[in-house]
Amino acid sequence: MRIGVVAPARTVTQVSALRMSAFMALTYPAHEIVFHPQCFMNQGHFAGSDAVRASAFLEFANDPAFDAIWFARGGYGSNRILHEVMPQLAPAARNKTYIGYSDMGFMLGALYARRIGRQAHGSMASSMGVDDTGEDAGWVLGWLIDGDKRGLEPSLLTDRRPAAAFNLAILTAMIGTPWLPDLTDHVLMIEEVSEQFYRIDRMLFQLAHSTQLRGIAGIRLGQVTDVPSNDTEFGETLEQMMTRWCAEMGVPYLGRAGIGHVRANHVVPFGVI
């Protein structure tokens, strides 16, 4: 398998790319990972201008020599190239798997909405750090290369309904736009990082009241990490918030999910596995 890496949002370091390439050479020597030079570019907030990021994504997605696109990093920005790249995806883009999470939810959601390729929520190609066991990177590579299900979010092994996973802020930013996929009958998994409780509550309000998402089968909550402190305690726990908003939405709260901005960020293929 040949895996292409692009960065539709923020830049990554050469060292993080070398670390992942070396890890893959050790664990999957018969397979290849190629970081597009665009990954290392830098312009303001982004890994190159919108045009540069769009062009790099189209180059790799439309290249039949790649079997998968593994997104390098999130951090904001992939939404800015959706209207440019989505209409230009060629047939070769349909025979690929796309994997990443966080800001890459914009890409995965837009691709899933158009049924272009196969999408999965999972750890990023630049995520391997120091003191890293490589477990989540191994989950992605094992699933991509061998179809290994050990890295899948555990509930997927028993609950056979279609699923999708998103960062909550990214999901809610797609609501009301043509980029949000139809998630009718899906188990929706959400995770969040660096958001105060009142902001999480506001996003859950939008999710619960969204006319587009009324048909989902239920919601699972992933890890919610690095919550900034606020001037007052919010007064509700995350479980209470989930229970209340799911009741208001009229869908079951299905409990926790093993995803998030954490090392144990499991793979969630979109749709049925």
Place this chain on the structure above:
Amino acid sequence: MRIGVVAPARTVTQVSALRMSAFMALTYPAHEIVFHPQCFMNQGHFAGSDAVRASAFLEFANDPAFDAIWFARGGYGSNRILHEVMPQLAPAARNKTYIGYSDMGFMLGALYARRIGRQAHGSMASSMGVDDTGEDAGWVLGWLIDGDKRGLEPSLLTDRRPAAAFNLAILTAMIGTPWLPDLTDHVLMIEEVSEQFYRIDRMLFQLAHSTQLRGIAGIRLGQVTDVPSNDTEFGETLEQMMTRWCAEMGVPYLGRAGIGHVRANHVVPFGVI
């Protein structure tokens, strides 16, 4: 005129209420302002539970003895009572003006969507601080009581198209829900506070790509204040962001508006003035 004050989001202090009552007694002695005791309650993040805040709003909105509801304060929470209060508004609620801004955009938007009463963006009833000239409070009272147009957002005096004004985060949180009013042919004014540029850009993306807002006449940008620093410079100015997203949306960027989380927060009646 008899003005009722309720707090559908966060609590206010007795001293802020006394200050506004005293100011009004000095400047508009023939008129009355009544702070509902709910304004001073405190439960977690909010000025009382959802039920308590909903009940106080319904009590004053449905009371024919009040001519206007002046919201006390924003800060998050009015979205949580929309589904409870909107279906329970009685005929007396239709003969009122509702004024506030920021989180109160949820209330104003939902009321405007249902054409219940008259809505206006404007300074809040607890906004008067120390060293305060009372200018923005005077703008609200002058417009409410005498129809004085000196406190209106200046462009409204020459641009006779319908208008509406929202905090950007509140507006985007209503997108895709039944609470967002139809703003076709409206000049939309937006303002923001305490949001990093990448978050503002993400919200502008949602606004620009929203299918519900495609018909707006144009956008004006109010004050954007207290922007937290980020780890990198975003690389675009606010004017560049507005120009780019308005172009992508296909609507004119009409320039700045005199609204925001600032003292010079002008009145913007929803619809035509």
